[in-house]
Amino acid sequence: MTPPHRDPEPQGHQHTHSHGPAAPVSAHLRKVIAAVLIPFATAVLVGLVALWPNGAPGHERTGVGFDRQTQQGKVVSVVKVDCKDVNAAQLPVSGETQPPEDRPASGGLCEKATVEVTTGPDAGRRFVEVVQPDAPRQLREGQGVVVAYAPDAPHDLQYSVTDVNRKFPLILLAGIFALAVVLVGRMRGVMALVALALSFAVLTLFILPAILQGSNPLLVAVVGAGAIMLIALYICHGLTARTSVAVIGTLISLLLIGLLGSLFIGWASLSGNTDDNTGLIHGLYPHIDMSGLLLAGVIIGSLGVLDDVTVTQTSAVWELRQANPTMSAKQLYRAGIRIGRDHIASVVNTLVLAYAGAALPLLLLFTVAQSSVGTVANSELVAEEIVRTLVGSIGLVASVPVTTALAALVVSADRTGVGAEAGASAPVRSGRGRRRRARS
Secondary structure (H helix, E strand, O other): OOOOOOOOOOOOOOOOOOOOOOOOOOHHHHHHHHHHHHHHHHHHHHHHHHHOOOOOOOOOOOOOHHHOEEEEEEEEEEEEEEHHHOOOOOOOOOOOOOOHHHOOOOOOEEEEEEEEEOOOOOOOOEEEEEEOOOOOOOOOOOOEEEEEEOOOOOHHHOEEEEEEOOHHHHHHHHHHHHHHHHHHHHHHHHHHHHHHHHHHHHHHHHHHHHHHHOOOHHHHHHHHHHHHHHHHHHHHHOOOHHHHHHHHHHHHHHHHHHHHHHHHHHHOOOOOOOOHHHHHHHHHOOOOOHHHHHHHHHHHHHHHHHHHHHHHHHHHHHHHHHHOOOOOHHHHHHHHHHHHHHHHHHHHHHHHHHHHHHOHHHHHHHHHOOOOHHHHHHOHHHHHHHHHHHHHHHHHHHHHHHHHHHHHHHHHHOOOOHHHHHHHOOOOOOHHHHHHHHHO
């Protein structure tokens, strides 16, 4: 018994499922998108040239916090001694700055560590560090440490251990991260790592030095965020209309975040100077606008999550159009916004929990003090995080309908790109082929 005869489908009309990049849009739409993006990219480039710093301005070190001179060191030996027999003038490794006479005497066994300086002009010099038994950080023989240098102190007290050396575990963890990204993402993963490196370069070579040099923090953040956005999105996702729509959606959302942040930071009278680090920055560089620095942080911090939302929404609309070329712009928007609602719920929750996790020690302090929720929220330190979280979340929520609408309009307005190609891929069979199969 012979199998039923089937006509082969005509070449060029076979039904296929495209898993590659989206089909290109028409030349007209590409011109419209370019008309929006080219002026923006030009403005970012001009801003980079105009605000590019000559490096961070120098200053005389204060010897406080991160502004201390530091070198690398190594623990040569550690011996147990009676705490009463060691020099009480030695400060513990915890970094405590309380004068020795004000600290309560502690009994028991202390650790007397001999530390050797391994870098700098005093490499090879050794000093003794006494670690109290209740110190949060203990030392062990052979451990790498960071030592602080105080040139104005007495000779025996010029060096002290300020931290441990964590470079190896951090580098190893970064290597595992990069390997995981490349193994799973392959070439896309490689490009994502390249984009990450370039984004970090913009942050360290442009944004931070420009702010320290005295440029307006908000203007620097807008220019820097624009450069990071263009670099990251186009390197990771290609120079396509789909990516361009995501860039436009991200730009609109960033503008909204900037406006809301500026309004509520001023309205809530947030100074941006709330802890030791910001106080040190203000003391070293009093010309820096700290509230502007706070707003710059809100914009840059929101950018990474915005990229994720806008790219996802744009890709969703493109894939919906390819799956069903007959869908109108309104139908594409409705379908895309249903996907976006799930994205909003997860992203907003992630953002709030991320900020809460970073501020967990502070929240514990307020809990110990038995302060009311209103008192906690009204304090400037917490109010900053509330404004940062809510302004960023509003921008994220707004990015979903904005980007979805843009993508739906662009992909449905195209007559020679996605729709035409998707329509051409639909199965088409001649009447004679159908009659032959009916007879068989």
